[in-house]
Amino acid sequence: MDFEKLTELVIELEVDDIADAVKEALNEGKDAFDILNSLTKGMDEVGRRYEEKEYYLTELVLAGETMKEAFNILKPALAASDRTEDKVKIIIGTVKGDNHDIGKNILGSLLLSSGFELYDLGMDVDENTIVEKVKETGAQIIALSSLLTMTVEQIKVVHEALQSAGLRDKIKFIVGGAPLNMELAKRLGADDFADDAVDGVRHIKRLSGME
Ligand code: B12
Structure with a gap:
């Protein structure tokens, strides 16, 4: 082969x-x-x-x-x-209240194939689960998906939970999904936004210093 x-x-x-x-x-x-x-x-x-x-x-x-x-x-x-030792660790998931995971899964498989160490928390993930996973894994990046207008505010909830845990400065936070754009993402406390998974991987590589 x-x-x-x-x-x-x-x-x-x-x-x-x-x-x-x-x-x-x-x-x-x-x-x-x-x-x-x-x-x-x-x-x-x-x-x-x-x-x-x-x-x-x-x-x-x-x-x-x-x-x-x-x-x-x-x-x-x-x-x-x-060689797995120096891999960048990334946590992905879909925000609380949201059960759409197709886009997140595409992003996840692209990240895996780009050599990231992936922690996929699945769908409907609350802020405490994310904070705990950051503590447990020491991940450098969080990438969250939100497909519902109703659930985009969860991004702010996650941002604030990370702040309260003293972790916000240690981690890069990127979001994606149709109801979002760069301006809204930043207003909600994220560092970055990308409108598709291919571009998302590019942004994530930049955020993690890989590019
Ligand atoms: C499939 C689907 C479902 C499936 C989800 C199955 C699953 N396992 O994911 C089911 C049937 C469960 C579902 C349920 C509902 N849905 Co629905 N669903 C869709 C649909 C048709 C496709 C979404 C999808 O998977 N697209 C394909 C993926 C690949 O695209 P994507 O998710 O946008 O991801 C891309 C980018 O956004 C980006 N991306 C995504 N996430 C991330 C994250 C990061 C970090 C980055 C960088 C990039 C990134 O990369 C991806 C690929 O390039 C959309 C309509 C549409 N055409 O988008 C409605 C839609 C999202 N649903 C909608 C609604 C309202 C619902 C329900 C509330 C319906 C109901 N009344 O019950 C429920 C909600 C359930 C819940 N609590 O979540 C609305 C949302 C409206 C809104 N703005 O709030 C939509 C837009 C339909 C509509 N026009 O009304 N849905």
Whole structure:
């Protein structure tokens, strides 16, 4: 299994074949990080095609699923390597009261494929859960999703809870979702906003000093 083939499988959204391909590459003794790099290359191309409107949301979701399948196989091998030590830790979730998670999941799989250490708290996440997770993991970044106008105020609640816990200065906070924009995000106490997941990863890399 060569690296070009792995890249191609992601670009071609081969969700049913990717797990076997990754297994084969690992069995051949290929380094898990090199495999991850080749998958990420594929995801970069998917992101480029999405921005050029050659791919649409369906493809982005499928690519996310493909990466997830690959990641399930790769995870133990990646964890065994000491290179995981310097990974940037990021907590993601959808705010309290909101049960939309498709966008968050796409962001999550893009972040995984970009080499972040991901803590996904799921949907309907309250501020205390987030504060506790920051304390537990020492994460450097929080990325939250809010799809409902009704729930955007939760961003402010999280911001204030982080302040009360004395953690706000230690962490970067980015948000996304259709009812938000940069101005509103900042007014609610977040540091940054991005209107899609591909751009979100770019912003997050900048926030974490990776770019
Ligand atoms: C699918 C869907 C649902 C599903 C959710 C399933 C799931 N597991 O997620 C179900 C059926 C459960 C649902 C329920 C409801 N929904 Co709904 N739902 C949608 C729908 C059709 C699609 C949302 C979606 O997944 N889009 C695809 C993803 C990929 O896009 P996205 O989430 O916007 O994410 C992208 C960006 O925003 C960004 N992004 C997202 N999060 C983040 C985070 C960060 C940090 C960054 C950087 C970027 C980022 O990146 C993503 C990809 O590029 C939208 C309408 C629409 N067309 O958007 C309505 C919509 C969001 N729902 C709506 C409503 C009102 C509801 C309900 C209240 C309906 C009801 N009366 O019961 C309930 C609420 C339940 C709850 N408590 O949350 C409204 C919200 C209106 C508003 N502004 O408040 C919408 C806009 C429909 C409408 N036009 O009225 N819904």
